[in-house]
Each structure stands twice: as C-alpha cells, then as structure tokens.
Amino acid sequence: xxxxxxxxxxxxxxxxxxxxxxxxxxxxxxxxxxxxxxxxxxxxxxxxxxxxxxxxxxxxxxxxxxxxxxxxxxxxxxxxxxxxxxxxxxxxxxxxxxxxxxxxxxxxxxxxxxxxxxxxxxxxxxxxxxxxxxxxxxxxxxxxxxxxxxxxxxxxxxxxxxxxxxxxxxxxxxxxxxxxxxxxxxxxxxxxxxxxxxxxxxxxxxxxxxxxxxxxxxxxxxxxxxxxxxxxxxxxxxxxxxxxxxxxxxxxxxxxxxxxxxxxxxxxxxxxxxxxxxxxxxxxxxxxxxxxxxxxxxxxxxxxxxxxxxxxxxxxxxxxxxxxxxxxxxxxxxxxxxxxxxxxxxxxxxxxxxxxxxxxxxxxxxxxxxxxxxxxxxxxxxxxxxxxxxxxxxxxxxxxxxxxxxxxxxxxxxxxxxxxxxxxxxxxxxxxxxxxxxxxxxxxxxxxxxxxxxxxxxxxxxxxxxxxxxxxxxxxxxxxxxxxxxx
Amino acid sequence: xxxxxxxxxxxxxxxxxxxxxxxxxxxxxxxxxxxxxxxxxxxxxxxxxxxxxxxxxxxxxxxxxxxxxxxxxxxxxxxxxxxxxxxxxxxxxxxxxxxxxxxxxxxxxxxxxxxxxxxxxxxxxxxxxxxxxxxxxxxxxxxxxxxxxxxxxxxxxxxxxxxxxxxxxxxxxxxxxxxxxxxxxxxxxxxxxxxxxxxxxxxxxxxxxxxxxxxxxxxxxxxxxxxxxxxxxxxxxxxxxxxxxxxxxxxxxxxxxxxxxx
Ligand SMILES: Nc1ncnc2c1ncn2[C@@H]1O[C@H](COP(=O)(O)OP(=O)(O)OP(=O)(O)O)[C@@H](O)[C@H]1O
Ligand SMILES: [Mg+2]
Numbered sequence: 037x038x039x040x041x042x043x044x045x046x047x048x049x050x051x052x053x054x055x056x057x058x059x060x061x062x063x064x065x066x067x068x069x070x071x072x073x074x075x076x077x078x079x080x081x082x083x084x085x086x087x088x089x090x091x092x093x094x095x096x097x098x099x100x101x102x103x104x105x106x107x108x109x110x111x112x113x114x115x116x117x118x119x120x121x122x123x124x125x126x127x128x129x130x131x132x133x134x135x136x137x138x139x140x141x142x143x144x145x146x147x148x149x150x151x152x153x154x155x156x157x158x159x160x161x162x163x164x165x166x167x168x169x170x171x172x173x174x175x176x177x178x179x180x181x182x183x184x185x186x187x188x189x190x191x192x193x194x195x196x197x198x199x200x201x202x203x204x205x206x207x208x209x210x211x212x213x214x215x216x217x218x219x220x221x222x223x224x225x226x227x228x229x230x231x232x233x234x235x236x237x238x239x240x241x242x243x244x245x246x247x248x249x250x251x252x253x254x255x256x257x258x259x260x261x262x263x264x265x266x267x268x269x270x271x272x273x274x275x276x277x278x279x280x281x282x283x284x285x286x287x288x289x290x291x292x293x294x295x296x297x298x299x300x301x302x303x304x305x306x307x308x309x310x311x312x313x314x315x316x317x318x319x320x321x322x323x324x325x326x327x328x329x330x331x332x333x334x335x336x337x338x339x340x341x342x343x344x345x346x347x348x349x350x351x352x353x354x355x356x357x358x359x360x361x362x363x364x365x366x367x368x369x370x371x372x373x374x375x376x377x378x379x380x381x382x383x384x385x386x387x388x389x390x391x392x393x394x395x396x397x398x399x400x401x402x403x404x405x406x407x408x409x410x411x412x413x414x415x416x417x418x419x420x421x422x423x424x425x426x427x428x429x430x431x432x433x434x435x436x437x438x439x440x441x442x443x444x445x446x447x448x449x450x451x452x453x454x455x456x457x458x459x460x461x462x463x464x465x466x467x468x469x470x471x472x473x474x475x476x477x478x479x480x481x482x483x484x485x486x487x488x489x490x491x492x493x494x495x496x497x498x499x500x501x502x503x504x505x506x507x508x509x510x511x512x513x514x515x516x517x518x519x520x521x522x523x
Numbered sequence: 524x525x526x527x528x529x530x531x532x533x534x535x536x537x538x539x540x541x542x543x544x545x546x547x548x549x550x551x552x553x554x555x556x557x558x559x560x561x562x563x564x565x566x567x568x569x570x571x572x573x574x575x576x577x578x579x580x581x582x583x584x585x586x587x588x589x590x591x592x593x594x595x596x597x598x599x600x601x602x603x604x605x606x607x608x609x610x611x612x613x614x615x616x617x618x619x620x621x622x623x624x625x626x627x628x629x630x631x632x633x634x635x636x637x638x639x640x641x642x643x644x645x646x647x648x649x650x651x652x653x654x655x656x657x658x659x660x661x662x663x664x665x666x667x668x669x670x671x672x673x674x675x676x677x678x679x680x681x682x683x684x685x686x687x688x689x690x691x692x693x694x695x696x697x698x699x700x701x702x703x704x705x706x707x708x709x710x711x712x713x714x715x716x717x718x719x720x721x722x723x724x725x726x727x728x729x730x731x732x733x734x735x736x737x738x739x740x741x742x743x744x745x746x747x748x749x750x751x752x753x754x755x756x757x758x759x760x761x762x763x764x765x766x767x768x769x770x771x772x773x774x775x776x777x778x779x780x781x782x783x784x785x
Binding site: 043044045046049053056061422425428429431432434436516517518 | 619648704
C-alpha cells in the first residue's frame with residue numbers, strides 16, 4: 037500500500053504556541069538573551085536619563101520663572117501706583133490685550149470711555165502699534181528715510197501730514213523685500229482716526245494720574261511702602277476705589293512681600309544692638325564682630341530658631357514694639373525664601389542648558405538607542421540563521437519564523453525598556469537631587485515623567501522588534517539551504 | 524551476506540507491472556550551479572532519475588560528486604538552476620511557500636550530514652518541533668517523541684542538549700526528528716558516517732524497518748557498504764552526473780568480491 041502524497045497547506049502555528057516556543061528559546065539561551073537585554077537596557081537608560089534630567093530641569097526653570105514673575109510684581113505695582121503709564125504702553129496694551137481683559141477694562145475706566153470709544157480704540161490700536169513696531173524694527177538709515185527722526189506715537193502724527201506721507205510712500209517703494217503690516221486702506225483710515233486715538237490715550241493717562249493722586253491722598257503722607265503692607269486690607273480697597281484693577285491675589289502677594297521687607301529691615305537694625313549681637317554670636321559659635329544678618333536668617337531656618345530670635349527682640353526696648361503677630365512666621369518665610377533664591381540662581385544659569393541643547397541631547401540619545409539596539413538585535417538574529425534554516429526544513433512557515441523573532445525581540449525590548457527607563461529616571465533624578473537638593477522636587481513633573489517612562493519602554497520594544505524584522509525576514513524568505521549558506 | 528529472500532524486483536518496468544509501484548520522485552534534467560564571485564561550479568549536470576514508492580535507494584559517489592546537492596534539490600530545500608523535480612507528479616517549483624512547508628514538515632524527513640540540531644533544545648524538544656509545526660498537541664507530541672527516541676535508543680537521554688551528546692547520539696536524535704511526522708520519504712545524507720559499527724548497524728536496521736514495515740521511501744547517500752545488504756537499488760553519481768543505476772542483485776556479485784577483499 038504505497039503512500040500517496042497529498043500536498044496541502046501547512047497550518048499556521050497559533051500565537052500561543054509561537055509564544056511558548058519563543059519563551060522557551062529565551063529561557064534556554066538565558067545568557068545570550070541577557071546580553072542583548074543589557075545592551076537595550078543601557079541604551080534606554082541613557083536616553084531616559086537625559087529625558088528625565090531635562091524634564092526636571094525645565095520644570096524647575098518654569099518654577100523659577102514663576103518665582104521671578106512674583107518678585108517683579110512688586111516693582112510693577114510700585115511704579116503703577118506712582119507714575120502714569122506712557123502713551124506708548126497704553127497703545128500697546130490696547131493693541132495686544134484681549135478685548136475683555138481686566139487691563140482693557142481698567143484703562144477704559146481711567147479714560148471714562150463709553151462703549152463706542154472703547155470699540156473705536158480697540159479697532160485702531162492694533163494697526164497703529166503694528167505700524168510703529170514695524171518702523172522701529174528697521175535700521176536707523178531707513179527709519180530716517182521714512183519718518184525722519186520721529187519715534188513712537190510721533191511716527192503716526194508725523195505721517196498725518198500728507199506731504200510726509202507722500203515722502204514715506206515714495207521712499208518705501210524701492211525697499212525690496214519689505215511689506216507694510218497694514219493695507220493702504222487701513223493706513224488711510226488710521227491716519228484719519230489718529231487725532232481721536234491720541235485724545236483717547238491721553239484721557240487714559242490723565243485718568244491714571246488722577247487715580248494715583250487719589251491713592252496718595254488715602255496714604256495721608258505715609259510712604260507707599262507702608263501702604264503696601266496693608267494691600268490685602270484697607271489700602272487695597274482704596275487702590276481699587278481709585279479705579280485700579282487690583283486683584284486680591286496680587287494684593288496679598290504684595291502685602292506679604294512688603295511685610296517681609298519690613299521684617300528684613302527689622303533684622304538689619306537688631307545687629308546694631310550689642311547684646312543681641314553677642315547672643316547670636318554665642319549661638320552660632322562665632323565672634324560678635326563676625327555676625328551678619330545671614331547668621332540670623334540661618335538661625336531662623338527652624339521654628340525654634342525663629343522663636344528664639346523673637347525672644348531676643350523682645351528684650352531690646354527700642355525694637356520690641358515693632359514685633360507683630362506674624363513676625364515669627366515672616367522670619368521663617370524669608371529664611372526659606374533666601375535659601376530657595378540661592379538655589380534658583382543656579383537654576384537660572386541652567387536655563388541655557390535646557391531648550392535647544394535638550395533636543396540635541398535627546399536626539400543623540402535616540403541615535404545611540406537606534407544604533408545600539410539594532411546592532412544587538414541584528415547580531416542575535418544573524419547568529420541564528422542556521423537555526424532559521426533548520427526550522428524551515430522542519431516545516432516552519434516564513435510567518436511563524438518572523439513571528440518568533442519579533443516576539444522574542446519585543447520581549448527583550450520590553451524587559452530592557454522597563455529596566456532601562458527606570459534606571460535612567462532614577463539616575464537622572466539622583467543627579468538632579470545632588471545638584472539642587474529638595475528643589476528638584478518643587479514642581480516635580482510627575483505626569484511628564486510617567487509619559488517619558490512609557491515612551492522609553494515603547495522605544496525599546498519598537499526598536500528591538502523593528503531591528504529583528506529585517507534580518508529574520510531576509511532569512512525566512514530564502515530556501516532553507518540558501519539560508520544555511522549565509523553567515 | 525547475500526541471503527536476502529524478500530527482495531522485490533525493482534527495475535522500473537518490473538515495478539510498474541508486478542507491484543503496481545508508482546514513481547514518487549522524478550527529476551528531469553536537474554541542474555545546479557553555484558556561483559561564487561563569477562566562478563561557476565556545476566554541482567549537478569542534468570540528472571534524470573525515477574524513484575519509486577517504497578524503495579530503498581542508496582546514492583554513492585566520491586566526495587564532492589554532488590550527492591548533498593542532489594538531496595537538497597529533491598527535498599525541496601534549494602532551488603535548481605534548471606530542470607524539474609516532481610514529487611508524486613507535482614512539480615516542486617509550482618508549490619507555494621505554504622505547501623512547501625507542509626511537504627517538508629510531513630512528507631519528507633531529512634537527516635543531514637551535520638545533524639543540524641537546534642543547539643539550545645533538548646533531544647526531546649528537537650524531536651517534537653516538527654510535530655509542533657504540524658499542529659500536534661504538546662502532550663501528544665511529548666509522548667510520541669519519547670516513543671521515537673526509544674526506537675533510536677535515546678529514551679534515557681531525552682533531556683540532553685546536543686553539545687552533551689556524542690556525534691552518533693546526535694545523529695540518532697536527527698533520525699528521530701526526521702521520523703517525527705511519519706514522512707513518506709526519508710532523505711538521509713550519510714546517516715551512519717559518524718556512528719560506531721554497532722550503532723551504525725542499528726540505524727540501518729531502523730531505516731530498513733521503516734522501509735519495509737511503514738513503506739517509507741528511503742533515499743540514502745552513503746559510503747557504508749553494509750547499505751548494500753538493505754537497499755533495493757544503487758545509484759552512482761560522479762561529477763554531478765549519474766554514472767550508473769542498478770538493482771542490488773545485479774551488483775551483488777561484484778560486491779561479493781569487494782566484500783572478500785575486506
Ligand atoms: N554552497 C556552495 N557553493 C559553491 N559550491 C558548492 C556549494 N555546495 C557545494 N558546492 C560544490 O558542489 C559540488 C558538490 O557538492 P556536494 O556537497 O553536493 O558533494 P557531496 O557529494 O555531498 O560530497 P560529500 O560526500 O563530501 O558530502 C562540490 O564541488 C562543491 O564544491
Ligand atoms: Mg555531502
């Protein structure tokens with residue numbers, strides 16, 4: 037009974053079986069697989085280290101910027117409450133702030149605008165500011181050609197004279213590559229609206245000046261600084277009544293800063309007192325003449341230290357009346373702020389490192405990943421061509437062979453990716469803690485770090501799988517004996 | 524030595540008439556050239572042979588004559604440069620990749636000169652991969668694998684890896700693997716070359732038993748003269764050409780004198 041050969045289609049090896057076969061393979065070749073995993077781990081860790089470090093850095097820089105913003109707020113309001121804004125500043129505000137923003141509302145209040153006037157200024161401010169900014173961005177020679185020596189709002193006033201406008205247009209014609217930010221039509225309507233725009237702006241200025249006078253009256257001869265200490269109370273109310281857009285957040289921030297400044301003054305004065313100086317010297321184990329206010333702030337780093345300073349202050353007759361209920365809290369607040377600001381100074385230096393350089397580093401680390409991982413996978417697949425050929429002789433489908441290698445690579449990539457990204461984050465975070473201490477955790481970008489982790493793991497799996505596909509496809513497609521001959 | 528009684532007459536005409544045997548493998552002007560850097564080696568120069576279902580044919584020839592190349596072509600492991608291979612009257616060149624995989628998996632068993640075992644797998648696993656590819660359940664595959672390992676005498680060593688075994692033992696694992704899916708054709712490339720006399724004899728007996736009891740067609744390259752006791756026909760290849768094909772009884776007389784010399 038001779039056997040006939042009925043040729044049919046070879047069934048596919050199920051995913052589960054392929055997976056088993058692969059996992060067994062990895063188990064048996066533990067050492068070789070471990071080497072590949074280590075390469076992937078190192079590459080991913082390198083990348084994740086850089087990503088983590090930069091995420092933390094940029095979060096810190098953001099934080100530092102926000103802090104600086106807060107410090108600037110004081111200078112901003114001191115100046116607002118003392119001198120009216122320039123016409124140009126008012127124009128810029130109307131050109132760029134959103135129509136319904138508090139700044140515009142405040143400005144309109146100062147100018148006592150009706151709705152029509154508000155709309156009118158909102159309509160013409162952008163083209164006016166656009167034209168001025170455009171002319172000012174040109175080099176000096178061209179500026180002179182176009183508008184002579186005028187600058188700022190005077191530019192448009194100058195152009196309001198038809199003769200000057202004629203000259204402007206004539207001289208602008210041959211300036212190649214330049215384009216006016218306004219159409220001719222807009223320009224004409226702007227020129228005709230200009231006198232009224234100027235009038236509205238000066239009304240805002242005058243209104244602002246009046247408001248400043250009102251605030252001053254309320255201060256009753258006290259310094260502005262004294263008033264700001266109560267910005268979160270009666271004084272703040274007065275500022276608001278005068279027409280200023282003075283939010284309660286801003287008010288309390290300013291009040292706290294002002295009180296802090298008062299406390300700093302107080303501490304500076306204590307150092308004139310010899311018995312206080314001696315007490316601090318004993319506590320700091322220094323000579324009295326070496327004591328500076330820095331030593332006092334160091335003492336204030338702890339709750340107990342601040343209480344001790346208050347205790348000493350009470351004994352100084354000339355100063356004890358200046359102790360207020362929140363002075364102890366202020367002492368702690370300033371001491372913390374000082375430490376933080378010292379660290380922030382470092383962060384500011386770091387700002388340059390972030391930005392473009394960060395992308396370079398990430399790109400570089402990606403290249404390291406691509407090269408490292410694909411090399412490792414290429415090696416581990418090519419050294420198994422003979423095995424691929426053998427599998428083919430035994431009836432494996434091309435697709436099964438590729439699946440085996442892709443699954444294997446993905447698993448190795450997954451393990452390497454997980455270990456590597458965790459190691460990289462830990463290293464990155466560790467480095468940041470070494471450099472900046474607890475500051476590394478302020479504004480810690482947890483979401484982004486988790487995303488970064490997932491991304492790195494994905495990169496590991498993806499690169500490993502992609503690098504395995506090519507050589508295994510090459511070998512699986514060949515006739516078995518051809519595959520056996522490569523090497 | 525010349526005492527075989529059940530020796531089917533196997534000239535082509537005899538076979539077709541009396542035993543109703545069919546041609547299972549047929550090659551038509553089979554040629555294979557290897558090209559390495561513009562240097563062309565012609566390994567096979569137009570081979571025409573017919574191999575019948577259930578026969579045991581030995582292929583002999585000096586080293587480099589093209590035996591292994593012939594095997595690869597016949598087994599569908601490599602593509603001929605020209606000419607055709609028909610397996611059961613199906614042109615191998617016409618088969619799809621999936622059908623070729625089916626053919627290699629279940630219809631042909633391969634025994635290589637260099638074993639080609641998967642180094643990181645145990646003896647048992649090496650035997651069971653073809654079964655896995657054929658879709659056999661893992662438990663069934665293990666039982667069947669153990670049975671086959673028992674046949675080749677390696678039951679106790681099922682958990683050994685190839686590097687932990689002698690060349691002969693590895694070859695026996697390879698034979699067990701070739702038998703995994705009960706193939707119709709067994710292609711053996713010098714299966715006894717690395718075995719001691721006794722195991723060599725055992726292997727030949729296994730092959731003979733497969734041939735006689737399961738009617739597996741065995742095509743066997745060899746330098747082993749004991750093969751002459753078993754095979755139905757002999758084929759000589761020299762420089763990629765068929766030098767002679769003869770029934771065993773036709774050559775027995777000549778071999779007798781050779782045997783005398785030994
Ligand atoms: N991959 C190859 N590339 C180039 N030439 C090859 C290749 N394989 C075999 N050959 C050549 O083809 C011819 C036949 O080789 P083959 O391996 O078929 O001989 P063989 O009869 O099996 O020899 P042996 O008895 O030593 O196994 C030889 O001349 C060999 O050099
Ligand atoms: Mg050979």
